[in-house]
Amino acid sequence: MKALGIDIGGTRIKAGLVDRQGRILRQTAIETPIDPEEFKQALAALILDLAGRDEELAGVGIGCKGIIDYETTRIEVLPGLLRPLEGALLSELVPLRVPVRADNDAKVALAGELLWGAARGRRNVVLLTLGTGVGGAVLAEGKFLRGVGGVAGHLGHYTLEPDGPVCICGNHGCLEAYFSADAIEAEAFRAVHAGCISLLTDRFKQHPERITCRDVFDAASEGDELARLIRDRATRHLAAAIAGLLHIFDPEIVILGGQIVEAGAALLEPLEREVGWRTRGLLRRQVPLVVQQMQDRSGVAGAAALIFAENR
Numbered sequence: 607m608k609a610l611g612i613d614i615g616g617t618r619i620k621a622g623l624v625d626r627q628g629r630i631l632r633q634t635a636i637e638t639p640i641d642p643e644e645f646k647q648a649l650a651a652l653i654l655d656l657a658g659r660d661e662e663l664a665g666v667g668i669g670c671k672g673i674i675d676y677e678t679t680r681i682e683v684l685p686g687l688l689r690p691l692e693g694a695l696l697s698e699l700v701p702l703r704v705p706v707r708a709d710n711d712a713k714v715a716l717a718g719e720l721l722w723g724a725a726r727g728r729r730n731v732v733l734l735t736l737g738t739g740v741g742g743a744v745l746a747e748g749k750f751l752r753g754v755g756g757v758a759g760h761l762g763h764y765t766l767e768p769d770g771p772v773c774i775c776g777n778h779g780c781l782e783a784y785f786s787a788d789a790i791e792a793e794a795f796r797a798v799h800a801g802c803i804s805l806l807t808d809r810f811k812q813h814p815e816r817i818t819c820r821d822v823f824d825a826a827s828e829g830d831e832l833a834r835l836i837r838d839r840a841t842r843h844l845a846a847a848i849a850g851l852l853h854i855f856d857p858e859i860v861i862l863g864g865q866i867v868e869a870g871a872a873l874l875e876p877l878e879r880e881v882g883w884r885t886r887g888l889l890r891r892q893v894p895l896v897v898q899q900m901q902d903r904s905g906v907a908g909a910a911a912l913i914f915a916e917n918r
């Protein structure tokens with residue numbers, strides 16, 4: 607049995623034919639068309655191209671940013687350039703007579719980890735994707751938390767500081783406004799622009815807008831004081847947020863995904879220490895913080911997991 611997994615991102619749509627073991631047998635990707643009609647046509651063509659005449663196709667799973675109604679596959683909220691697609695039913699964009707399931711991209715990532723990765727056999731899991739923004743998903747007592755409007759699990763918008771920086775969601779002081787590639791890059795930009803003494807200023811004086819989150823982590827591991835300050839402050843905020851989440855959800859593990867996790871031990875070790883002392887009073891155990899296992903496959907295979915999870 608095979609399923610089609612589709613990962614709709616702001617810049618690219620990736621799709622793949624996935625088997626029951628989570629292996630991607632064939633895959634393809636296109637740039638995300640911004641025009642809604644072009645988007646619909648391109649998506650349909652991509653699906654037909656990959657599915658071919660596969661008689662065994664169990665269904666199509668779709669992961670997408672924003673808020674997706676899992677019951678109806680309706681796109682409720684889709685920030686950014688694809689906003690005109692709000693209100694569309696993803697199932698109607700699939701030109702095949704097979705079951706279609708759709709969910710938010712972080713929930714899709716957790717679905718993949720649950721079937722084939724770090725969450726296998728678990729019933730209580732928190733997942734955070736640490737990229738340009740912060741996504742999240744929660745598995746509680748074996749069930750995905752969705753809430754009344756499908757918003758549950760948007761952990762990037764956990765409020766850390768009531769009067770903190772304004773977030774894209776309109777709230778102030780969200781986790782995403784402190785720990786995300788965008789937030790870390792913005793802080794480095796301000797420091798370099800102001801002429802602070804730092805390796806980052808030496809390297810990016812002419813083009814502070816080119817600093818990436820990775821540059822900040824690299825400079826920090828080279829011993830640069832300013833980069834360390836930025837990295838450590840962001841990491842402390844993430845740790846505080848995770849500590850709060852552990853007290854709320856009491857999970858077996860926390861799975862971390864997204865590009866920033868590539869920083870490895872430079873991120874995970876201080877994070878574990880900080881989360882540890884913040885939570886030891888009530889939890890009395892060290893909750894493992896583990897890196898997502900599906901990695902690059904997470905979007906496409908995770909989307910297909912929505913189908914396999916229903917056909918076990």
Ligand SMILES: [Zn+2]
Nearest residue numbers: 763773775780
């Ligand atoms: Zn927010």
